[in-house]
Amino acid sequence: MGGMESKVKAALWALQGGTSVVIANGTHPKVSGHVITDIVEGKKVGTFFSEVKPAGPTVEQQGEMARSGGRTLATLEPEQRAEIIHHLADLLTDQRDEILSANKKDLEEAEGRLAAPLLKRLSLSTSKLNSLAIGLRQIAASSQDSVGRVLRRTRIAKNLELEQVTVPIGVLLVIFESRPDCLPQVGALAIASGNGLLLKGGKEAAHSNRILHLLTQEALSIHGVKEAVQLVNTREEVEDLCRLDKMIDLIIPRGSSQLVRDIQKAAKGIPVMGHSEGICHMYVDAEASVDKASRLVRDSKCEYPAACNALETLLIHRDLLRTPLFDQIIDMLRVEQVKIHAGPKFASYLTFSPSEVKSLRTEYGDLELCIEVVDSVQEAIGHIHKYGSSHTDVIVTENEKTAEFFLQHVDSACVFWNASTRFSDGYRFGLGAEVGISTSRIHARGPVGLEGLLTTKWLLRGEDHVVSDFSEHGTLKYLHESLPVPQRNTN
């Protein structure tokens, strides 16, 4: 109400006091939406008076560019998307000097402010760029058959045919921490799957990310879809991005499990793909083979203990205590310098006394292992359901019936028999490009390939079909005939 002049005066007066102001029309919710909640949710409605100067497009504008760029990307031929990725791979090696000099700036600015392992992740090198380029070419190869694949065909009635085809999800927001090599890799995955992409990198890698993003856009521009991949300004808060549910269809955090947990908490109504925990179990059954068990435990725990698919809890059948099998496992763990934490039941049995576990639900991510005793496969399954994270759980046994019982009953993304937990991985599963591992139960579960970045749409081709013709007194009947699905989309 009132004149605009008084509003602007009030805004200026507030600004002088250091408070930013929004002037917006809140009188017609049908036309303008719910203005106050929109402003609170960080949308750019009305006029914003602030001392801070905006630079470049707003996130909303970037989201729209990613959406429309992604839509164009999705309608390209698969070969054209592959070409873009190959071109990006070429640029990574051709423009090596520029990339490394930008990266050097980041490293210099980070010097003394970041811990050594973080600096290492931040740093790029010729060999890193080379293997990145090789990875990109693999993504290009596995992208050929992803978008536009026909999954199902049904004849609904004469000349009325239904088709379910794969399509990109839409706009992805990928949030990554210090590693700048994430950018071209994630960019290639989005391009391969025809998705628009918003990238949010860490401040510490700003120079590297800027050049890598420019190269990605250069590659995209060979088919006129430069804007499909957008780099979000480092000023934008992750929490604010996670609220843009009209704009973003899927969030993929790439980084520590803490990052994943933070994003899962911040995401309001936008699905998040990722695993926040990998508490993997191995149950060594009474009928396990001595040599296999020891070999499997060592590979699962010691090969790369920081990985999410590394073993964290070893469940041993009670009958095995004080047998050569058990001694062999304990000796191996000593040799490998694995610190043992005893579960309550295992602790009460021991004469020597390793530290008792603080919690049976711990992801050590290091050369540490919890050992607990169980009386049966049922008890092992109960323990896994109670303390596990539904990531990857393994049974070691020679008894096929026990193994199948375990495989059927354990409710985890990956359940293995006589195999290392470490096979839980997109590349090892043969899924081609690895997008991540998901412990969500919705959409993709377990190791996720390019398929995880796709959804489907239904196409129905008719002549002039109306549903009233199929009513009780209508002239037509539903056929619902399954039709053969082409093995490859030749579109």
Next chain:
Amino acid sequence: MGGMESKVKAALWALQGGTSVVIANGTHPKVSGHVITDIVEGKKVGTFFSEVKPAGPTVEQQGEMARSGGRTLATLEPEQRAEIIHHLADLLTDQRDEILSANKKDLEEAEGRLAAPLLKRLSLSTSKLNSLAIGLRQIAASSQDSVGRVLRRTRIAKNLELEQVTVPIGVLLVIFESRPDCLPQVGALAIASGNGLLLKGGKEAAHSNRILHLLTQEALSIHGVKEAVQLVNTREEVEDLCRLDKMIDLIIPRGSSQLVRDIQKAAKGIPVMGHSEGICHMYVDAEASVDKASRLVRDSKCEYPAACNALETLLIHRDLLRTPLFDQIIDMLRVEQVKIHAGPKFASYLTFSPSEVKSLRTEYGDLELCIEVVDSVQEAIGHIHKYGSSHTDVIVTENEKTAEFFLQHVDSACVFWNASTRFSDGYRFGLGAEVGISTSRIHARGPVGLEGLLTTKWLLRGEDHVVSDFSEHGTLKYLHESLPVPQRNTN
């Protein structure tokens, strides 16, 4: 800190003032979790002092019962799950008198407090129960091949085989409004797909829901899985349930689009399957056939205007204005008494003047239709992307090239050519049991059958396979051979 006595005294003193109190241990976050946030999130930790007496199990206990009951349900043979559903169908007709008398109580209590359409939805009848029983038998029939189906098999290496199989999602929370017939139907869908289920019905149907839930549990008990389906107390707030993200894997609101919107807002980190809006478009191209267009518009708009797949916006190519085709459509709409709202461009063309639209993004759900003019198929697509809800959009044309362009470019769950929007439906698509229609881009999209209640898990069967054998200097190489998938699971 301090003695327990003083804490209890303080609690009693607060109680006398009408304030409930929680006494909980917050000193060891590692052991007890983050107590204050747990309490704020409505979890039952510590000791709760309140004047309100609790009745029956807590929601948390019900969630656990649904989880473990569901897990047992999932390990039954498909025939056993079908038997349970058949038994429930029998009970619905055998126990008709009891059900109808409970329903009568609800109706009597609602009399005068609910509007006539709501009373009608609340009311059950012999014929409603009979058709419900028929629906249940259809669900039983379509459930045979759902859980445990092998989707993919890969030979990773010699004697190391990977399998991806369908499994239930876990625990579903279904929230429904006045219609009590929802309960057995949703119960049957959960049983068919092996999921645990929490049901939250409306207060107004409490008596009916109670007896229908008892019958569902009676049916479940023939295979000892009575607890897989739980009816949540009407006292529990929907908002509180939507916070139980550790307990619930998927929320399915069944009711008005307002309910779906409310739930989508309330759900914290739990995915919601449903469509909040169905703003369906039909684009009549310059090369459309006169008779087809009129027939398709009538069926899409007039056959059942309250449905989410009914037509809301008709886009007409400019060349058609003042042609017989256009006149025929307008005449038909007059005969059918459809109120026309003109889009801005259409309004400026008209000499007569129907009401101009308030918003181009409106779901009328009634005999009302927005008409707008576009200059090309590209403009039609742009309009649909800007104002649509990605539900169902149709092109009417005789030009196959234009049609295919539309099918490829429109980014909606369902895109049709020369067919009524009303085909967008699980039954009409031949998906068997209808779970709902989803406008989400993650997991299920469009009409959803039983598959929408399933996820997958990965089973890996090895001998003693470890990943270090596959390293650069290892003895094994990945084969990643695709293996044939059995056509039906005979498990």
